[in-house]
Amino acid sequence: MDYLEITGGKRLGGSIAIDGAKNAALPLLAATILFKNPVTIDNLPNVNDIFTMLKLLENLGARFAIVGDRAKIDASSIDRTIAKYDIVRKMRASILTLGPLLTRFGHCEVSLPGGCAIGQRPIDLHLKALEMMGAEILIEQGYVVARAPQGLKGATIVFDKITVTGTENIVMAAALAHGRTRILNAAKEPEVVQLCEVLREGGVSIEGIGSDELLIEGTGGEMLKVDHITVIPDRIEAGTYLCAGAITNSKITLTRVNHSHMVAVILKLQEMGFDFDIEKDAITIKPASKIRPVKIYTAEYPGFPTDMQAQFMALALTAEGTSTIEERLFENRFMHVSELIRMGARITLNQNTAGVEGDANLKGADVMATDLRASSALVLAGLIAEGTTRVHRIYHLDRGYVKLEEKLRTLGADIKRLKE
Ligand code: EPZ
Numbered sequence: 001m002d003y004l005e006i007t008g009g010k011r012l013g014g015s016i017a018i019d020g021a022k023n024a025a026l027p028l029l030a031a032t033i034l035f036k037n038p039v040t041i042d043n044l045p046n047v048n049d050i051f052t053m054l055k056l057l058e059n060l061g062a063r064f065a066i067v068g069d070r071a072k073i074d075a076s077s078i079d080r081t082i083a084k085y086d087i088v089r090k091m092r093a094s095i096l097t098l099g100p101l102l103t104r105f106g107h108c109e110v111s112l113p114g115g116c117a118i119g120q121r122p123i124d125l126h127l128k129a130l131e132m133m134g135a136e137i138l139i140e141q142g143y144v145v146a147r148a149p150q151g152l153k154g155a156t157i158v159f160d161k162i163t164v165t166g167t168e169n170i171v172m173a174a175a176l177a178h179g180r181t182r183i184l185n186a187a188k189e190p191e192v193v194q195l196c197e198v199l200r201e202g203g204v205s206i207e208g209i210g211s212d213e214l215l216i217e218g219t220g221g222e223m224l225k226v227d228h229i230t231v232i233p234d235r236i237e238a239g240t241y242l243c244a245g246a247i248t249n250s251k252i253t254l255t256r257v258n259h260s261h262m263v264a265v266i267l268k269l270q271e272m273g274f275d276f277d278i279e280k281d282a283i284t285i286k287p288a289s290k291i292r293p294v295k296i297y298t299a300e301y302p303g304f305p306t307d308m309q310a311q312f313m314a315l316a317l318t319a320e321g322t323s324t325i326e327e328r329l330f331e332n333r334f335m336h337v338s339e340l341i342r343m344g345a346r347i348t349l350n351q352n353t354a355g356v357e358g359d360a361n362l363k364g365a366d367v368m369a370t371d372l373r374a375s376s377a378l379v380l381a382g383l384i385a386e387g388t389t390r391v392h393r394i395y396h397l398d399r400g401y402v403k404l405e406e407k408l409r410t411l412g413a414d415i416k417r418l419k420e
Contacts, residue, residue, distance in 0.1 A: 001392070001393065001394075001395065001419075001420045002394055002395070002398075002417050002418065002419060002420070003390050003391060003392045003393075003394060003417075003418055003419075003420055004379060004382075004390065004391045004394055004397075004404075004405055004415060004416070004417055004418075005388060005389075005390050005415070005416050005418055006364075006379065006382035006383060006385075006388065006389045006390075006391070006413065006414065006415045007364070007387070007388050007414040007415075008362070008364060008382055008383055008384050008385040008386060008387065008388075008389065008414075009384070009386065010248065010383070010412055010413055010414050011248055011249070011250045011412065012244060012245060012248045012250035012252050012383075012408075012411040012412045012413060013250055013251060013252060013411065013412055014252060014253070014410060014411050014412065015252065015253035015254070015255060015282075016241065016252070016253075016254060016255070016407045016410055016411060017254075017255045017256045018233045018234055018237055018238045018241070018254050018255070018256045018257050019043070019045040019046075019069070019233070019234055019237060019256075019402040020042075020043035020044055020045045020069065020230075020231035020232070020233065020234060021045070021190075021191055021231055021232050021233060021234035021235065021236075021237075022045050022047055022049055022050065022234060022399075022400050023093075023164070023189075023191045023234075023236070024190070024191040024194050024195070024231050024232050024234075025041070025044055025045060025050055025053075025231045026049060026050070026053055026093045026096060027093075027096050027165070027168040027172070027191065027192075027195045028041065028194070028195060028198060028229055028231065029041075029050070029053045029054065029057060029073070030053070030057075030096035030097050030099075030100050030168075030172065031100060031172055031175075031195060031198060031199065031226075032057065032062065032073045032075040033057070033060075033062075033075050033078060033097065033100035033101060033104055033172075034100050034103070034104060034172060034175055034176060034199070034202070034223060034224050035075060035076065035202065035223060035224050035225065035226050036076050036223035036224065036225060037074075037076065037225055037226075037227070038072055038073065038074035038076070039072070039073055039074075039226050039227060039228065039229060040070065040071070040072050040227065040228045040229070041070070041071045041072075041073065041228075041229045041230075041231065042069060042070050042228070042229070042230045042231070043069055043230050043231040043232075043233075044066070044069050044070065044071050044231055045069070045231070045234065045237075045402050046068075046069065046402055047398065047399060047400055047401065047402055048395070048398050048399045049091050049093065049399045049400060052087060052090050052091045052094070053091065053093065053094065053096075054066070054071070054073075055087060056083055056087045056088070056094055056097065057073065057075060057078070057097075059080070059083075059084065059087065060075075060078045060079075060080045060081065060082075060083070060097070060101075061077050061078040061079040061080050062074060062075040062077060062078050063077055076223070078104075081101050081105045081107060081108035081109065082108070082109045082110075082143075083097050083098075083101070083108070083109070083110040083111060084111060085111035085142060085143075087111075088110065088111035088112075088113055089111065089113070091113075091399070092113035092121060093113075093165060094110065094111070094113060095110060095113050095123055095126065095144075095165060095169065096165055096168060096169060096172075097110060098110045098126065098130070098144060098146065098169055098173075099126075099130070099168075099169035099170060099171075099172040099173035100172045100173070102130065102135060102146045102148055102152065102173060103148075103151070103152050103172065103173045103174075103175065103176040103177055103218075104176055104223070106147065106148050106149050106150070106151055107146065107147045107148070107149070108146055109143045109144065109145050109146070110143065110144045110146070111142060111143050111144075112139065112142050112143065112144060118330045118332055118333040118335070118371050119330040119331045119332050119333065120331070121330075123144075123166070125159055125160060125161060125163050125166045126163070126165070126166045126169045126170070127144065129155075129157045129159070129166065129169075129170045129173075129183075130146060130148075130152070130169075130170070130173060132155040132156075132157055133148070133152040133153055133154070133155045133157075133170075133173060133174070133177060133181065134148055134150070134151075134152055134153040134155070135147065135148045135152060136148070151176070151177065151178055151220070151221055152173055152174070152176070152177035152178070152218070153177060153178050153179055154174065154177050154178065154179030154180040154181040154182075154216070154217075154218055155181055155182075156181075156182040156184070157170055157181065157182065157183045157184065158184040158185055159183070159184070159185040159186065160185075161185075162185055162186075162187050162212075162300040163187060164187045164189050164191070164192060164300075166187070167183065167186045167187040167192050167214075168187075168191075168192055168195055170183055171183070171186075171192070171195060171196060171199065171206070171214060171216060172195070172199070174216040174218055175199050175202075175204045175216065175218060175219065175224065176218055176219055176220070176221055176222070176223070176224075177216075177218035177220075178218055178220045178221070179217075179218055179220075180215065180216065180217055180218070181214075181215075181216045181218065182213070182214070182215055182216075183213065183214040183216070184212070184213055185212055186208075186211070186212050186213060186214045187212075187300060187301070188210055188211065188212055188300070188301050188302070189300075189301040190232055190235065190258070190261045190301070191232070193209055193210050194231070194232050196209040196210075196214065197209060198226055198229055199224065201226060202224030202225055202226040203219060203222070203224050203225060204216060204217065204218070204219060204224065205217035232258060232261070233256055233257050233258045233261070233281075235257075235258065235261040235262050235265075235305075236305065236307045236308060236373070236400075237400075237401060237402070238254050238257045238262060238283070239262060239265045239305070239307075239308045239311065240308075240311050240373075240376045240380075240401070241254055241407070241411075242254065242262075242265065242266075242269060242283070242285050243308075243311040243312065243314065243315050243380055244380055244383060244408065244411065244413075245285040245411075246269055246272070246274050246285060246288070246291075246315050246318075247314060247315045247318055247380050247381075247383055247384055248383050248384060249287045249288060249291070249318075250285075250287065250411075250412075251284065251285065251286050251287060252284070252285060252411055253282055253283070253284040254282065254283050254284075255281065255282045256281055256282075257281060257282065257283055258281065259278055259283050262283075263302060264302060264303055264304045264305065265304070265305070265308055266278075266283075268294060268296065268304060268312065269285065271292065271294055272288065272291055272292050272293075272294050272315070272319065273288030273289065273290050273291050273292050274286065274287070274288045274291075275288070290320060291318050291319045291320060291358075292319060292320065292321070293316065293319040293320065293321035293322055293323040293356075293358055294312070294316060294319065294323045295323065295324050295325075296309065296312055296323070296324070296325045296326065297326045297328060298325075298326070298327050298328050298329055299328060299329075300329070306327065306328075306329040306330060306333060307373050308373070309325060309327055309333060309373070310333070310336045310373045310374045310376065310377035311373065311376055311377050311380055312325065313325055313336065313337070313340065313347070313354060313356055313377060314336075314340065314377040314378075314380040314381045315380065316356040316358065317340070317345050317356060317357075317358060317360035317362065317381065317384075318358065318359075318360070318384065319356075319358035319359075320358055320359060321358050322355055322356065322357050322358060323355075323356045323358065324353060324354065324355055324356070325353070325354045325356060326352060326353045326354075327352045327353075327354075328352065331352070333371075333374075334349060334352075334354060335370035335371060335374050336370065336374035336377045336378060337349060337354060339367040339368060339370075339374070339378055340367075340377070340378070340381055342365050342367060343362045343363060343364070343365050343367065343381055343382075343385050343389065344360060344361055344362045344363045344385075345357075345360050345362065345381070346360065361386070362381055362384060362385035362386065363385055363386050363387060364382065364385045364386060364387035364388040364389040364390075365385070365389060365390075366389075366390045366392065367382075367389060367390070367391055367392070368391075368392050368393050369391055369392065369393045369394055369396040369397060370393075370396065371396055372396050372397065372399050372400045372401075373400075374396070375391060375393075375394060375396045375397040376397065376401065376404070378391045379391055379397070379404065379408070379415070382415075383408075383413055383415075392420070394417075405417050
């Protein structure tokens with residue numbers, strides 16, 4: 001297994017490009033199940049989750065070719081509807097094939113994704129919504145067995161909790177359903193917006209895109225025609241590198257970003273004392289004269305993203321004072337705390353609220369990644385820790401960050417990937 005070795009204390013500088021958003025690309029790949037023609041997808045991030053989804057689609061009978069960040073996918077040839085456990089267990093976002101397979105074929109079996117480090121992560125809201133649309137759902141030997149022999153029917157769905165992949169699954173299910181589906185309390189993340197825009201371009205009438213109420217006129221089984229997609233930039237990757245600049249109090253530039261997707265993160269960094277130069281698709285963060293402590297409450301978009309919580313906890317260690325971070329979406333998303341404490345951080349936990357003492361004097365240590373975003377927080381802490389930090393189990397990182405150590409090295413960090 002690989003690990004990252006980081007020697008802290010280096011100021012950063014220069015510019016790096018941001019890749020396409022993993023969490024936009026995953027639903028878009030699942031949506032190809034609805035397309036009657038091959039589609040070219042550009043700005044596809046080369047991360048393991050994307051290859052896992054492509055493998056899953058291939059196992060169902062789709063064909064794809066990928067060169068660099070461009071993939072050509074033809075899912076019209078899909079002739080199997082069982083998403084197997086051995087692939088789904090690697091990536092819970094495989095559940096995004098449930099809605100498309102069911103609405104296209106009238107039956108499918110998708111392995112239950114199971115929980116992960118950050119929480120139990122149920123899919124009850126996905127299943128309840130599909131039942132509202134006329135599906136018969138059974139759970140058999142760890143699989144969701146779904147049937148809708150007459151196809152899915154439009155329905156009014158109110159999500160009890162805002163769910164990103166839940167909204168995406170139902171939007172895709174509704175795309176080929178018979179009649180109108182109204183989704184209330186829908187997720188509004190930019191990744192959900194791009195999926196809706198692509199489906200609308202493919203021939204589905206969708207109103208309310210970007211709002212928490214979506215109105216979808218199903219095509220009644222008619223497949224969609226989409227020729228080309230360019231995946232939106234990854235707002236979480238970009239936020240992570242802004243934190244790399246902030247934690248080392250350096251001036252760095254990110255290109256190929258969409259800063260309108262990052263308002264909560266940028267404002268939070270400004271609150272901490274950092275300044276920015278913002279251009280059309282680039283953003284430069286500049287050093288703060290004094291790094292102020294901060295209060296963070298994670299929330300659904302456009303609130304502060306839970307996927308940036310761990311990175312800001314590392315950054316808060318450099319503030320002049322104590323910060324508080326309340327994680328409101330997931331029940332166990334503080335796995336990075338114990339590892340940061342091993343580096344000398346002083347963090348107290350009270351249920352889902354962390355108290356983070358600033359002016360930390362971090363020392364390099366061997367630490368273990370537990371989930372995708374926690375891993376990036378440990379790398380950020382390593383950038384400023386005295387001495388050498390080794391981050392182990394970085395397969396978590398490889399699921400969602402393209403060439404992280406190369407990009408940080410480009411910015412001047414002393415970081416290398418080694419084998420255990
Ligand atoms: C998406 O996960 C993202 N993944 C996550 O990013 C992100 O952290 C999360 O949204 C929240 O923004 C992808 O888009 C592939 P949810 P998702 O359904 O859709 C509860 C990363 O780091 N819930 O919005 O699985 C759930 O337990 C990943 O890239 C139910 O109770 O999250 C959670 O508490 C990590 N029942 C809350 O809702 C359900 O049926 C939000 O979950 C569904 C969700």
